Amino acid sequence: MQTAHSLDVLRTNVSKLRSGGARIGLVPTMGALHEGHLTLVRRALEECDAVVASIFVNPTQFGPNEDLDAYPRQLAQDAAMLESEGCALLWAPEASEMYPDGFVTNIAVTGVSEGLCGADRPGHFDGVATVVNKLFNQVLPDMAFFGEKDFQQLAVIRSMARDLNLSLPHVHSIIGVPTVREADGLAMSSRNRYLSKANRQAAAILPRAMKSAIAAIEAGSDVASCLTQLEGALIEAGFDSVDYAVLADATSLKALERLGGKPARLLVAARIGGTRLIDNMAVSS
Known part of the structure; x- marks a missing residue:
């Protein structure tokens, strides 16, 4: 498994995968991986030839009183887990790579982002939509895989893809994967x-x-x-x-x-x- 920390290295490695005719699946994550994330990788490998996983703790989806600083970060451990599952490429940028000086663009998906978690976390889904759109443009995957546990997030991403006429991946290739649960039924998180x-x-x-x-x-x-x-x-x-x-x-x-x-x-x-x-x-x- 290759690891990219800069956009140039990411694009070089994605081009190599694509030059061999690989159908690419993207699994976006914020790290602290568990069985739910690994299930996404396995599903992506069923549908695609190569999997690109991203690990990025996205600051724009955290509110001022939320746990950005406390959010667990374990890149080396996560990378080993991804490699053991057959992931081809890990995209692990710094915040400065995703949001360079002068970054001013924000994507807001109204309707499905309002109410539910959107009511309690204003601006959260703007951050989600913006970073996922960037990931789609950076990797240009054929398909992308998200857990259904974050069901409102999945709805926001699908609405964004439909409204912005995204072609890679288009709305029908944004795949929701059923929630993975602990033995007692609690959703993995x-x-x-x-x-x-x-x-x-x-x-x-x-x-x-x-x-x-x-x-x-x-x-x-x-x-x-x-x-x-x-x-x-x-x-x-x-x-x-x-x-x-x-x-x-x-x-x-x-x-x-x-x-x-x-x-x-x-x-x-x-x-x-x-x-x-x-x-x-x-x-x-």
């Missing part, structure tokens, strides 16, 4: 490491409570009541607060009061012990 032992045990109620709410909604129960019960179950289990628990259209992310025959998603964000956990699951109409 780099932030899980922040949980104390007691909070980690309590956090396992989140996917269970979500599944119970989904079963009730699919059986015809009142959506608002099901969401209220879900929030209550989390607080009773030890969560400090629930930012949102929403049944939403799976494409527009607009809140739904009832199922209407289209794909829907239950999305939840809740805080425990200072750690904010997010999760989402499909709901059958």
Whole structure:
């Protein structure tokens, strides 16, 4: 596996891959890799000939009171994990390489970026859209792979690709990969490491409570009541607060009061012990 820290080196290595006729898959990450990220690499290798992974802790998607400085950084360990999975090229730029002096451009994707995490983290999805657009332009992958755990992020990226007529990758080659979960059902996340032992045990109620709410909604129960019960179950289990628990259209992310025959998603964000956990699951109409 080759590692690039500058754009010139990245483009030289991507050109070498492409000159051999390789179909390139991109796996963007912020590092602190776990099994969920490695699953993205494996899926990319199923669809493509060569995988380019990026590791970049993007400062523009962190708010002033968020954990940019505390975000785990373990480049050597992450690189070894990627190489063991067969990744061909690692793109690991410094912030100054991604955002050189005089950088003034911002991409804002309205609609799907509003509400949910967008309400609690103003500007977050602008940072996501801008850096992902840059990654697409830098690597020019044939396909890109993202985890469905960050479902709103995936919706933002797909909307950006559609609206800006991106061709590499176009919207249909931006692939959402199902959430990878721990044995007790908790969605894998780099932030899980922040949980104390007691909070980690309590956090396992989140996917269970979500599944119970989904079963009730699919059986015809009142959506608002099901969401209220879900929030209550989390607080009773030890969560400090629930930012949102929403049944939403799976494409527009607009809140739904009832199922209407289209794909829907239950999305939840809740805080425990200072750690904010997010999760989402499909709901059958």
